[in-house]
Amino acid sequence: MTQTRRDFIKKAAALSAASYVSMNLPIDKINLARADEGVVWHRGSCRLCGVGCRVELGVKDGVPMGLRGVAESRTNFGYVCMKGTYFWKCMRHPDRLTKPLYRAKKSDAFKEISWDKALDIAADQFARAHKAGGGDAVAYYGSGQSLTEETYLFQKIMRGGLQSNNVEGNPRLCMASAAAGYLSSFGADEPIGGYADFEKAHCFFIIGSNTAEAHPVLFRRIMRRKLDNPNTVKVINIDPRISQTSRIADMHLQFMPGTDLALLNAMANVIMEEKLYDAEFVKNYATFRKGEAEQTTLEDFKAQVAKYTPEMAAKVCGGTFKADDIRTIARWFAKSKGTVSLWTMGLNQRKRGVWANNLVHNLHIITGQLVKDGADSLSLTGQPNACGGVREGGGLCHILPGHRPVENEKLRRQVEAAWGVPEGRIPAAPGLHTMAMFSAINEGKIKAIWINCTSPAQSLPNCTLYNKGMDRDDVFIVCTDIFPTLTTQKANLVLPASFHFEKTGVYGCTERRSQLTRKAIDSPGEARAEVWIVREWARRLAEKMNDPVIAQCIKPFEGLTEGYELPKAIWDEYTQKLTAGRDNDLRGATYAVLEKMADGVQWPAPTEEFALTGGTVKKFVKGRDPMATTESRNDLPYQFYGAAHPDRTLWIWLREQADPEEMPDAEYPFYLSTGRIIDHWHTMSMTGRIPELLRANPYAYVEVNPKDADRLGIKPGDMVEIKSRRGVNLLPAKVYAGPVEGMVFVYWHDQHPDRMINKVTKDGIDPGSKEPEFKICAVQVKRASDPKPLEPYIV
Amino acid sequence: MPISGVVIASLPSETNDVLRFLATLSQVEVHGADEKGNIVAVLETESSDEMEKIIDRISRDQNVLHVGLTYLNAEDEAERIIQGEEPARPFGFRKPSGTT
Numbered sequence: 024m025t026q027t028r029r030d031f032i033k034k035a036a037a038l039s040a041a042s043y044v045s046m047n048l049p050i051d052k053i054n055l056a057r058a059d060e061g062v063v064w065h066r067g068s069c070r071l072c073g074v075g076c077r078v079e080l081g082v083k084d085g086v087p088m089g090l091r092g093v094a095e096s097r098t099n100f101g102y103v104c105m106k107g108t109y110f111w112k113c114m115r116h117p118d119r120l121t122k123p124l125y126r127a128k129k130s131d132a133f134k135e136i137s138w139d140k141a142l143d144i145a146a147d148q149f150a151r152a153h154k155a156g157g158g159d160a161v162a163y164y165g166s167g168q169s170l171t172e173e174t175y176l177f178q179k180i181m182r183g184g185l186q187s188n189n190v191e192g193n194p195r196l197c198m199a200s201a202a203a204g205y206l207s208s209f210g211a212d213e214p215i216g217g218y219a220d221f222e223k224a225h226c227f228f229i230i231g232s233n234t235a236e237a238h239p240v241l242f243r244r245i246m247r248r249k250l251d252n253p254n255t256v257k258v259i260n261i262d263p264r265i266s267q268t269s270r271i272a273d274m275h276l277q278f279m280p281g282t283d284l285a286l287l288n289a290m291a292n293v294i295m296e297e298k299l300y301d302a303e304f305v306k307n308y309a310t311f312r313k314g315e316a317e318q319t320t321l322e323d324f325k326a327q328v329a330k331y332t333p334e335m336a337a338k339v340c341g342g343t344f345k346a347d348d349i350r351t352i353a354r355w356f357a358k359s360k361g362t363v364s365l366w367t368m369g370l371n372q373r374k375r376g377v378w379a380n381n382l383v384h385n386l387h388i389i390t391g392q393l394v395k396d397g398a399d400s401l402s403l404t405g406q407p408n409a410c411g412g413v414r415e416g417g418g419l420c421h422i423l424p425g426h427r428p429v430e431n432e433k434l435r436r437q438v439e440a441a442w443g444v445p446e447g448r449i450p451a452a453p454g455l456h457t458m459a460m461f462s463a464i465n466e467g468k469i470k471a472i473w474i475n476c477t478s479p480a481q482s483l484p485n486c487t488l489y490n491k492g493m494d495r496d497d498v499f500i501v502c503t504d505i506f507p508t509l510t511t512q513k514a515n516l517v518l519p520a521s522f523h524f525e526k527t528g529v530y531g532c533t534e535r536r537s538q539l540t541r542k543a544i545d546s547p548g549e550a551r552a553e554v555w556i557v558r559e560w561a562r563r564l565a566e567k568m569n570d571p572v573i574a575q576c577i578k579p580f581e582g583l584t585e586g587y588e589l590p591k592a593i594w595d596e597y598t599q600k601l602t603a604g605r606d607n608d609l610r611g612a613t614y615a616v617l618e619k620m621a622d623g624v625q626w627p628a629p630t631e632e633f634a635l636t637g638g639t640v641k642k643f644v645k646g647r648d649p650m651a652t653t654e655s656r657n658d659l660p661y662q663f664y665g666a667a668h669p670d671r672t673l674w675i676w677l678r679e680q681a682d683p684e685e686m687p688d689a690e691y692p693f694y695l696s697t698g699r700i701i702d703h704w705h706t707m708s709m710t711g712r713i714p715e716l717l718r719a720n721p722y723a724y725v726e727v728n729p730k731d732a733d734r735l736g737i738k739p740g741d742m743v744e745i746k747s748r749r750g751v752n753l754l755p756a757k758v759y760a761g762p763v764e765g766m767v768f769v770y771w772h773d774q775h776p777d778r779m780i781n782k783v784t785k786d787g788i789d790p791g792s793k794e795p796e797f798k799i800c801a802v803q804v805k806r807a808s809d810p811k812p813l814e815p816y817i818v
Numbered sequence: 819m820p821i822s823g824v825v826i827a828s829l830p831s832e833t834n835d836v837l838r839f840l841a842t843l844s845q846v847e848v849h850g851a852d853e854k855g856n857i858v859a860v861l862e863t864e865s866s867d868e869m870e871k872i873i874d875r876i877s878r879d880q881n882v883l884h885v886g887l888t889y890l891n892a893e894d895e896a897e898r899i900i901q902g903e904e905p906a907r908p909f910g911f912r913k914p915s916g917t918t
């Protein structure tokens with residue numbers, strides 16, 4: 024690069040950063056144009072987490088070369104995190120899968136084969152499995168990282184074609200409790216507000232979320248709000264572990280894992296006791312529920328939470344803070360002009376994850392900290408399209424597209440009619456949820472499974488047990504992915520997929536926002552878009568099974584080109600036919616509109632005209648949410664029309680403190696919790712391949728509280744054995760006052776067999792959401808040796 | 819030589835300390851600071867690896883609350899890729915077992 028070009032780029036970089044904070048620099052804007060010579064910037068959303076940052080990918084001579092934000096973006100105000108900045112490096116990475124690979128037996132070596140042969144084999148194997156055991160013998164396991172068009176088409180072939188509701192995805196492992204929490208508290212899935220509330224909030228209640236590392240760009244917005252209003256904005260952080268997020272907190276309460284239900288009930292108690300609740304809001308919009316959904320009374324609720332005095336809760340939580348601290352945060356929460364709660368896996372990945380979600384929603388309902396600007400109960404999503412594709416597009420075993428429960432006959436009929444398949448084609452019973460699906464694989468009941476864009480071999484809890492099933496030679500596994508993973512190592516057929524910006528499609532992030540990313544560059548080698556792969560597979564399946572209904576499922580998509588026409592036709596079918604009149608009405612968010620709307624559209628957006636305003640910022644509010652008007656039943660300003668609550672009220676739940684499935688005991692005396700670190704994502708198949716990110720954190724370590732380390736004779740860097748009833752890890756120690764005494768913490772990205780923490784975690788599930796309790800189990804902690812040199816490991 | 823644009827956030831009371839610290843880093847060019855504690859800077863390094871390290875180093879300063887990236891240009895590396903050079907692989911890399 025010449026010196027002058029470098030100067031242009033440096034000036035462009037300075038102007039870019041300055042524009043974010045409205046700083047005027049004495050630099051001529053001509054430098055921007057000169058820096059952009061030969062570079063085309065393609066708009067899209069980031070691929071690497073659920074925040075949904077709007078980004079622009081720079082491409083020069085067909086090769087991606089950089090990334091930039093756009094200051095006016097509504098999601099990220101243009102900021103991107105390190106992880107996001109580097110995702111484009113995956114695109115031309117030498118490890119990319121570029122050819123279909125096949126082996127008949129799992130002990131054989133993979134051989135490169137043609138697409139024609141690969142698709143024939145996939146069709147043969149699914150046809151054979153179906154013949155042997157019908158819809159029960161086949162399964163699809165997808166991802167919150169797949170585009171909506173992909174999830175939708177996969178599930179259509181599975182349900183309408185193969186008559187199987189065995190459609191699941193990794194959001195079961197992270198978001199299922201949040202979805203069930205929203206449905207049971209508000210009557211409808213997904214948040215009422217969104218990020219726009221941050222700039223109007225006066226209190227942030229962050230529980231079970233290390234926002235600073237897991238959602239860094241959102242954390243910046245919270246931090247900015249706090250710094251700009253240091254005296255009027257409060258930040259409360261509730262977590263067993265002190266993290267980067269705690270840095271801006273006015274109050275951090277550390278509790279023993281699994282005791283937060285008592286804490287949340289105690290906050291409700293203070294609010295009721297001190298009459299800080301919004302009696303008018305409760306009277307107009309809420310009812311009280313207990314057990315399965317039996318209606319009860321305000322008095323009952325008061326009596327229930329009265330048991331949770333702050334003194335009692337402080338004791339249950341481990342005695343690490345004072346009872347008065349609970350009173351203080353309950354007052355901040357209730358009295359602020361607007362309170363936003365934020366949480367992620369700390370509440371969701373729990374035996375009682377749905378209850379934990381209910382109890383946070385309770386606080387918002389009783390105080391009326393909802394539906395107004397600056398107030399919301401906002402579950403942060405981990406993946407870019409867990410909400411859009413999986414929760415909305417029909418990617419779980421119990422829901423059809425458009426938030427339709429499978430067991431509802433009328434709704435099944437609507438889907439069958441939209442697809443033009445015979446009535447009764449979609450089975451009436453939900454399929455197997457994730458843990459049941461992999462148990463059925465262990466038992467050999469599922470004979471063929473398609474795993475798309477995810478790595479359950481590493482991400483399932485107690486993974487050694489489920490890897491045994493995936494190793495079986497009578498279970499045929501197809502994987503579509505961009506890189507080799509621990510799961511592609513269990514496959515018979517590995518199909519190379521296109522990456523983000525190499526194909527076209529929609530992601531729907533945390534705040535009901537759908538954003539389109541168009542194809543900007545070609546895929547390497549023979550990698551293809553999943554929508555093409557599924558269509559070609561389904562056509563062969565129809566021929567081999569001699570089933571015209573399967574052919575009918577792909578008929579609207581025949582002959583369309585993979586880069587744009589095909590995903591567009593799939594999106595059109597899904598939005599126009601299957602979201603019409605549903606709470607996630609996306610009819611207005613056509614590709615044409617999404618191309619115009621740089622920040623996408625928030626549903627409900629029933630018409631193009633409304634979608635062109637950006638869609639619904641606040642659900643349920645007349646005048647702001649078009650459905651609140653069309654669904655209105657009275658003169659009240661808020662209309663809670665969610666289909667899960669026929670009485671159209673918000674439900675305040677009576678829920679008790681409940682212990683995790685496994686508690687520490689004399690034999691396994693420590694709590695183990697798991698989570699993320701800023702530079703890495705999930706199973707590290709992408710971020711572990713980016714040297715800059717890998718070197719920052721080359722391998723997992725275990726965080727040990729200094730007091731525990733002292734007792735156990737563990738010094739920084741020592742090798743430590745973490746053992747549960749299920750498995751063992753050997754990890755270097757980080758002695759650090761992060762985790763509360765009595766608890767150790769390990770991040771879960773590492774693929775090395777000695778450091779893969781899901782060998783240790785427990786596979787107990789929430790009975791409501793079926794989400795596993797990754798966050799809590801009991802372990803032994805033992806010093807094994809002095810520090811040892813370690814190597815990072817990526818398959 | 820990657821070049822990035824960043825907004826470094828600090829507490830307003832600590833901004834001068836952060837500026838003094840940034841002045842010691844040769845890869846950092848400060849373009850301005852405001853009363854809210856925002857510092858606009860350009861980072862220029864020899865490699866992406868060094869870019870990661872310098873951002874990490876700035877983030878770890880006790881007075882720095884957040885380093886917000888807004889722009890990254892790594893076209894030198896991209897040009898090398900066009901010319902056939904493979905980007906650096908992480909150490910410990912190996913092909914999936916069973917791949918021919």
Ligand code: SF4
Pocket residue numbers: 069070071072073074075076099102103104105106107108238239240241
């Ligand atoms: S916060 Fe998430 S969406 Fe935003 S740039 Fe980082 S990884 Fe991407």
